[in-house]
Amino acid sequence: MIDTHAHIDSEQFDDDRAEMLERAWAAGVEAIIIPAIAPSGFEKLQAIVESDKRIFRGVGIHPHNATEATDEILEQIEQDATSKRVVAIGEIGLDYYYDFAPKNLQKEIFRKQLRIAKRHKLPVIIHNRESDDDILSILDDEQDGSLEFVLHCFSSSSEVLERALELGAHISFTGNITYKKSTLADVLSRTPIERIMIETDSPYMTPVPNRGKRNEPSFVGFVAQKIADIHTLTIEKVLSMTSQTARNFFRLSLGITFASILTVAMSSASFAQRERDNRETDIEEEVEVVNPYSRTFGLGVMMGTNTVVESIECIADGKRQSRSYEGILLYGLALEYCLTDHVQFEGSYVYSVNNKIVDEKTWPTPNTHQFITLSARFVANPRKPICFFAAVGSSIILNRIFDTHTTQNSFNFGLGLYGNINTSFGILVPTAELKFDFPFSSNQYPDLKCGTSLEYPNGLPANISRFYSLVRFGVQWYPKF
Template sequence: MLFDTHVHLNADQFEEDIDEVISRARVAGVEEMVVVGFDEKTINKAMELIEKYEFLYAAVGWHPVDAVDMKEEHLEWIAELSKHPKVVAIGEMGLDYHWDKSPKDVQKDVFRRQIRLAKKLQMPIIIHDRDAHHDIVDILKEENAQEIGGIMHCFGGDLAIAKECLEMNFHISFGGPVTFKNAKTPKEVAAQVPLDRLLIETDCPFLAPHPFRGKRNEPAHVQLVAEKLAEIKEVSYDELTEKTRENAKKLFSIN
């Protein structure tokens, strides 16, 4: 009984075989997935998918890489879409200092505006953090994001950052990188995250777990993430999957 909290089934990589990809996920035991939209095209596709499949939910937000493209009407549109009963979070949002399409000050402004919107809507947020751990934490604190909490998606920080995020009411989500043989820090962090604040994801089509590293990722592979986390946490696979699914449903207010 798996809940993949972060998929991009709305990506072009799945255009040819989405039904087969979803079918494989179901066979692997994936009960629910959140399709994350982060710009106009992917948000529209996410909304289409949640209408078609009863077990899919959506998150809608604006990606930091594309922060320069976000207009006020996009925020208003996101607010309107959030009224849909199957839109369960705002995001992904955050900071990305790896790519330089959007200046840091623009990224920060767009990030803050989305946090404020989510607080107004009383919805959890999904955080994208690439090479920006301390600035992310500072902004979450300054904007009192603990009021709504959310997910540190595909967490890549160290234990100190994880602890700060946990203190702010955030869940820590792990994807494929926790399965990599050289992934020392993610494994150390996963060992310390309380079971009731842990989530699993694929971020497919990206970041496929071992032994599929470098290939197209898909939701069925979340099983491998769960297996590795169960091993790290020294709990049974069933306990790990049951708890992470329960955590996701509670966070997203899914009955």
């Protein structure tokens, strides 16, 4: 489990921070995120984060401290945004309950920090107290599809919840959902489980049964338990799902390691990586999103048909004629790796045998075709029940005509769609794809003589060029990690 919001830099932990952290790790907490509050605390916060690999931080200015947000401080936040182990801008937002800073100033500083987050493609931790309307209207303004945010310690109404979900919000719940007088049960039940994260907001908001004591990250499981009760899920399920959501949202995962290996691919894909689900999608569909897991490695099998379009050209006089073989059965295997939600790589091997009549003397067509293909897929709308993609890549095509083997390199291009089916043993992904392979070069057959079928004189050397269109149906299995 991950405590996505804990002020463990607070002086209330100065005397026993190490013991408190030991209790958290022992309770099964795998990571803690500390949001920033005021510039005066940034240094201490950084030192705590550097003391343990499982601790991460946000940078930003809490609305209480909006008056401290000078240009220099905002510049410092901008620079810190690229620091190691900074995983969010936050906590930022509006607080009209305490009203420590003028509302207009709070709004201005909130907006400026949202823009820093967008520039650095960082998610945002949002604090909202009695400022629902202004929070939502600013988020609505600033949401251009690239803004990812969590409303932390969510305590607003279900109307606010629905509007926030439409804007792409994640929702983080804390100890107050466990209180007897809590009115949040309805809100909690309306929040799709894949948008939920858990937090303690330590040292405040201590959950039942420890209410009255100082709060600390080891108590975060009580929040998860309440979510499990209301969503009628097991606690294990809630913990694994909220942790996965937090890892994705704050990008705490192994993705960072892959990123360093695949920097080039990453930078070209980064525009897509942070793009969230299409905001236009209406709320009903959002709630039905079935796939909370990030897909990583998938294994698959496929079947389909291969159509070979050939043209033969007499080198002597340049005359050519075409024919095609349609519906040759193909079989294949695929290995997929999802770099991001939007970018996937697929390596595949496809085998097809042409059983149709092959005229060896006049116009030989390969008896077997083997495709070894590597492609990158760009997914338009990941994590939906049905997703659409385009693919480009390169293939090596091994052809055999009786005893003659030839190899061609080709460019391939595909369009397709797939479904996400969640099962207890992972995600099953049925896929349909139309793929074209265009070899860079034609096959020359010095021994081949233009045949009678071409109405050409026999005895002239010929050139054969081909392209392939493959209709592939497959199913991939993405095991759960």
